[in-house]
Amino acid sequence: MSKKLVLMMAASACALTLATAPGAQAAGELKIYNWFDYIPQDLLDKFAKEHDVKVTMDTYASNEDLLARLKAGVTGYDVAVPGEYMVAIMLQEGLLEKVEPNRLENFKNVREDMLGVYWDPNREYSIPYQWGSTAFMVDTAVYGGDINTWKVIFDPPAELKGKINMLKEVNEVLNAGLRYLGHPRCNENPEQLKELNDLLIEAKANWLSFNSDGAKEVLVTGDAAAGQIYNGFGMRAREERATLKYAYPKEGYTGWSDNIVVIKGAPNVENAKLFMNFMMDPENAAALTNFARYSAGIKGVEPFLDKALVEAPEVNPPADAPAAEFVPPCPENVVLLYDKIWTNLLK
């Protein structure tokens, strides 16, 4: 992906860094490494003030970016916000500090369904940040038919041909195809992958573009009339173009769950733990949710949430929709096969 707007984000992150420094001499520091556009400045200021800590933040654009930079030996960060499968990988790679957030005061606020998760069963390394789903949106002014199926993307009706944007993320695109075909994820079955390969190449003729950070923009401007998107990002798109509708495809869709973790060798472990505790406070979790527009993994946020957010169709799946599927990291040979199919698709 496509990580271009990120350069702009990086610039704004530098501005943040300057703005966050409180006037008085801070007792300590906290260096956050977060996704772009994923936390409100007010919240950082509030934390800085409450704990007299100087907060700085840099941003990245994908889980893979985060991993690549940490593997390349970038140090100095205290906390990061990896997705669930990336927590699993980082744990395996020994990149996380065992800070036992389950002993923190506010840990009692964590939702039950965010405990016992596969990537950190006892929550000894991570706490929930935001969670949501990845499916797609369709402009109902362009196409009025049933949108709750991947058929809209892989075998589109005439109205949508040439007006579809895909995320530039190998796993999202390939998993969507596998769901449409009814084949399992993390697949290494040659016949099924062949079928997937053929499906993607045929479908690509009907697609407009592959764009992740522009996934909202391309829908809002009307360049695309359908596009893969994360649900909260989709909500922000709908607020700018009311005819966009988030689909809950019957074949299934991806669920994801971002986490706050402490990086191995973090210089300010105690402040990082304070930050974890701070972010598990319902009011703060709600402030984050109101900004990011996904869902909190914390109980008791409802009184502080925007009304529009509580009722938004993007975070409230209809009763007949399947549950979002969390896909664990695939084994190395599958990553290689996926890479081949992806390169072949985009060559």
Added chain:
Amino acid sequence: MAVPLPAGSQQETAAGLSGRDRLLLLAPALLMITVFLILPLGFILVYSFLTKGTYGGVIWEFSTAAYEQFLFERDLFTDELVFHASYLQIYGRSIVQALVATTASLIIGFPTAYYIATRPPSQRNMWVFLITVPYWVNLLIRTVSMLFIVRDEGPLNTALMATGLIDQPIRIAYTDFAIGLGLVYSYLPFMVLPIYAAIERFDFRLLEAGHDLYADRWTILRQIVIPLTRPGIVAGCLLVFIPSLGSFIAPDLLGGGKNLMIGNTIALQFQSSRNWPFGSAAAIILLTLVLIVLVIFARRAQQAAVASGR
């Protein structure tokens, strides 16, 4: 770089400086090049011959798998090494795209440079200044702005439709044409400036001499102007071709990211593909291609210089 610059002043600058002074003056540049260019390139070269780690990074075992992957793949069924052209196709597309951008820049840039160089000296600086104005804005922002202009519901299509010239928006955004447009727009000044520098030094009395000898304008251009400004043209072409070859902002934003270019392919290896050795190998192959082009041009320029007795 081996770009033949139209200067003949080396002798004067070297004169009067002892070897030690010269070394001291060179030291900062040499240090920068060693630390920030030679050293990282060395890393890339070494990494390209190592084994990939499961989640990125490398394992310190010698391997040529990365270079093998460029041309061959293991068959899904039989595990045999078979030739495949995916990466060659990507490199081929990038080269064609860069050549098209270079040609278009030359066609636009040469007359522009000629125009500027033939203005009165007092005006020339203003023209050169105007050429560089777009560079005050970040490349990313310029590329995004272009996308806004050419998109289906953007001002260009809206205006054309309002005049009644077209009744359907022309699809420009997310096409190869848009990529070319973006590349030309980004790198045009790199073409104009060296050519301008060359034409500015051109002795225009030679044009009069040509006319006196009954040469028509086309002949004068071919036989006099182009040969004498060739170093500037070559420099301009290289300065456009090389960054176009490795560009990935324009293909990703304007082309919609539907087709990989060399730059995206390399970036991908360090992200979701988690194959650092292959990313390094792909970068080394690109570097080699660029070096070959440079060497060919440098040789040519040398031969031309010898042939014309300079």
